[in-house]
Amino acid sequence: MVTEKARIMDEEAMRRAITRIAHEILEKNKGIEGLVLVGIRRRGVPLAERLAAQIEAIEGGRVPVGSLDITLYRDDLTLRSDHPVVHRTEVPFGIQGRKVVLVDDVLYTGRTVRAALDAIMDLGRPALIQLAVLIDRGHRELPIRADYVGKNVPTSRREIIHVKLGETDDEDAVIIEEVS
């Protein structure tokens, strides 16, 4: 059974986290020159869109946003009896020489990010890749670290972090659930 344990972010907290990350991205990259955002499907995509809107509000310029499907890059396909549905990768701009910020909702083992790095490299050779996540919940299995983190949430492996976004769910919230 899954029970809701705590709400660790509401709409307001999420908005503030995204605003802060947008500022950090601009500060670290000294503006939007050569910058692109790539969201990892599914919830990384609306988060990337929100970051782009926030960056535009601060800097006055639009940063291109793409979406990446990493299903075909997973290393656990043969361990699953079900096939993850393959969605479309849509990166309608060149990656070559650009500064790519990968965006995802939760950073956990690091395997999704590893797959996303492979997928990005297959599209071209970026100047650099950075990683922005809304929640870092720890338990890394690979040497991967995010450049921008909305909130660090130490969790146990039994817990589930559920990020809800208005675009894909009914509300903006981050919830910790526990399997008992």
Place this chain on the structure above:
Amino acid sequence: MKLKSRDILALEEMPREDVELILDTAGSMKEIIYRPIKKVPTLRGKTVVTLFYEASTRTRTSFELAAKYMSADTVSIATATSSVQKGETLKDTARTLRVMGSDCVIMRHPVSGSCHFLARVLDVPVINGGDGMHEHPTQGLLDMFTMRERKGRLEGLRVAIIGDVYHSRVARSNIWGLKKMGASVVVCGPATLLPPEIEKMGAEATSRVEEAVKDADVVMVLRLQLERQQRGLFPSAREYSRLWGITRERLDLAKPDALLMHPGPMNRGIEISSEVADSPQSTIEDQVTNGVAVRMAILYLLLGGGEEK
């Protein structure tokens, strides 16, 4: 998501949900074909064998590229230069391939039903690359994918299939598949080239091309299989062209936005005029590209996952 079918043998027996899953997955796969680096690692370590007892460039290349774009290894066996010439049976050839570690066998064979036989003796997925006059399911799927991509739907489309329906496994797969997806099909050709049982498959039949083409959403022209015409089922290529060839005037009887399809290779000037083959209505090149995407989807869905062993 998971395919209900373990093999891809015929569209007649394929559940509708499988058709939908393959077409949806192919839509996502197509993007990979246009990338500068056409390679994803999803089938790394898998081996796909193409076993072709009949000549084919298009289908075999399409399968091989699909496998390679997903990082599978491919082995292609043309039986003209293999042990089949020494009298090895199909069953033994297949078992040899299996014990060498192949994960999937794609077969084309002149005998109808041979792929079903192969699927019974092998414990890895078998894909029918065309069996005699029976079916060519992946061609049917890529044709349906092309129609759905251009028209946005299959339900309610009126599809005219023109030509040598009798010898055509492409026509049979399309009729089964399209009927399953809610389209209506009319077939047309010389009476000698229309199979007698065709209406039982749910298709209308006519020998008058104007009647078949009228108000069609899709006009699918079949290749006149000159190599199968020794028995003289029509008088001459010239007369065939005059009575059943698809020309501008005939295509204009279809809906203004009708698609013109052909599974290739074309006999220009016989079943299809060059003018219409190269017109914007023609989807012939799209069909080839979509063939790779559909076959990528099939290989992914058959080989991508599985129970942990």
